[in-house]
Amino acid sequence: MEPDYAAGCAYTMDEYVPVKDAHISILDMGFSRSDCTYDVVAVWDGGFFRLDDHLARFARSCECLQLRTPHTLGDIATILTECVRRSGLRAAYVEMILTRGVPQAGERDPRRVTNRFHAYAIPYVWIANEDQRARGLHLVVARSVERISARALDPTVKNFHWGDLVRGLFEAYERAADTAVLVDANGYLTEGPGFNVFACYRGQLITPADGALHGITRQTVLELAAQIGVAARVGRVEPEMLTQASEIFLTSTAGGVMPVTLLDGQPVGDGSPGSLTLRLRELYWQAHRDGQWVTPVDYRTPRRVAP
């Protein structure tokens, strides 16, 4: 009998399993040193969104960490598709992971370890819940913690080093907010747990250039803004620019474009989601329907990769 993949389907150790049965060895350096990278691509209405861009970023991340995937990008696309197909999910959060792997007993040298590929598809994840998305998120600029420096860890290489971001989340909760954005050692804005941040400041959109992931949703927003003639750029963002912003929104593969309506306890603009934000959110979901960036999933045809 076919296992039940409705809660999610994973691929690990060269086989497909229900996601609840997908594990990492306790000895995998991907866990014990967080020595791994990953990427997340969304499936919406039965199609991947910007799959090639996510695969390309994943390949670059692997290369930067001197990790080697046992699969070609084509085979990874096949595996991700098969995870989605088996789950039957029309809206999915699809993650690919490459871990350093399990060393031989006593081995400490990461060069001598065989890297391991894992993937899974689970129901689409929103970093903000329905209520938060409707009313707009309540954001704080974290005071108790700063973002891990790019000189210590390259934030453009997607990673699980979330200790600072999690501490930022706890601070947000203590301050009765939903989430937090972190600053770097110089006090400039970077990013938050799972998202990039945009401000509409003096009529232009701006998002931090440094200290942040080059988010694919961020990139999509920059491209959509250009299409509708709205000036948008990446640059240095000071907290004061957020305070004075007429609109703020977050971008993430896990939720798209999400308005922020309260910053450090103060209303952003008139305290309701901004008009440009709502327009970009509409265009973002419209792009999912248009199909330009969409790779449809064929749910009827099983696919295999060569072992």
Add this chain to the structure above:
Amino acid sequence: MEPDYAAGCAYTMDEYVPVKDAHISILDMGFSRSDCTYDVVAVWDGGFFRLDDHLARFARSCECLQLRTPHTLGDIATILTECVRRSGLRAAYVEMILTRGVPQAGERDPRRVTNRFHAYAIPYVWIANEDQRARGLHLVVARSVERISARALDPTVKNFHWGDLVRGLFEAYERAADTAVLVDANGYLTEGPGFNVFACYRGQLITPADGALHGITRQTVLELAAQIGVAARVGRVEPEMLTQASEIFLTSTAGGVMPVTLLDGQPVGDGSPGSLTLRLRELYWQAHRDGQWVTPVDYRTPRRVAP
């Protein structure tokens, strides 16, 4: 039939398993956010070394991260002892881990997740191999990467955020060395992958006060130095103090006191392990025989924790 625990015995999801069968869910935030803490205690010649100190540090780490272990420290001691007993190992590397746990589908809030305890005993791990320990380690001060700042992540809370340390290791290999010590944003020395560093500078021992784990082997060395009347302190250590040091050594639960004989390609002192280093190494292992800090393992009596 009793499983074969000779390669190591783990405790996870409330049962004992051979370490090769010990896993973390791919959805555990301990993996996907590196939201976890751990500690490592050594067993030498059938006894734990400074077990209570390791347990106390682990408890503090859990508290700092707002993680709650399902076990008392007494029960954790019992579990660790049982892992060692089942493995039969007389010299073991014993790790305890608390992960945030597996969230409900779609849940992003770490406060709403049940934390999970894991532990294992495997054969004693040396961060330097036999040859390296005999000739002395070849160390570099990393140039390509700096240590994650204490303002982003508290280094006294033991964690798996090793991206910077792994990058330091790769740099060491590229520079034909064995391992690397990292500096902070101000250029002061911190620590390396799995160890603290000591310099004998102007006749006194010094080890970095900030940006480093409060290692229990480091503490042991400070106490042993005091016993033999050698001045030793924690303080700010500049790379130049390493360059000018008459001796350098590393300390770790995974190896004890390990001499460094080459720094950035230049000999330390006369290029052989220093006399004070060797004396402290001898005292360190002597302390394991003396029994003051030792908790013997009873290998014959199975132990249980209440479920």
